[in-house]
Amino acid sequence: MINSYNFGRIVVDGTLYTADLIILPSGILDSWWREKGHELCLKDIKAVAEVHPDCLVVGTGAEAMMMVLPEVKRYYSEMGIELIVEDTPRACKTFNSMSTKKKMAAALHLTC
Numbered sequence: 001m002i003n004s005y006n007f008g009r010i011v012v013d014g015t016l017y018t019a020d021l022i023i024l025p026s027g028i029l030d031s032w033w034r035e036k037g038h039e040l041c042l043k044d045i046k047a048v049a050e051v052h053p054d055c056l057v058v059g060t061g062a063e064a065m066m067m068v069l070p071e072v073k074r075y076y077s078e079m080g081i082e083l084i085v086e087d088t089p090r091a092c093k094t095f096n097s098m099s100t101k102k103k104m105a106a107a108l109h110l111t112c
Helices: 042-051 070-079 088-098
Strands: 002-006 009-012 015-017 021-024 027-030 055-059 082-086 104-108
Touching (some): 002 088, 009 021, 015 027, 021 042, 042 070, 042 104, 055 088, 082 088, 088 104
Parallel strands (some): 055 082
Antiparallel strands (some): 021 027
């Protein structure tokens, strides 16, 4: 459960994180960074594909500055994994609302 999100800060299950992260059903991968900064490619979220969630929510930043490359969208569609791409404030709300119904994962950019 995401308890709160503010620019550069997120609280998940009572623990504060100040760097981008990936939430998996099995735990959190903190201090997550992408190979090309503001472009999300398949290699950046390899850990998500390995657990095959029902849905991946991508938070593209407070101002939605991170771009999800077409290869990511295509791959998750072919895998039958729902992909939701939203700015991070909205992505946090979506993750929370869906997490009681589905096996969820989230990749969240916390700043821009």
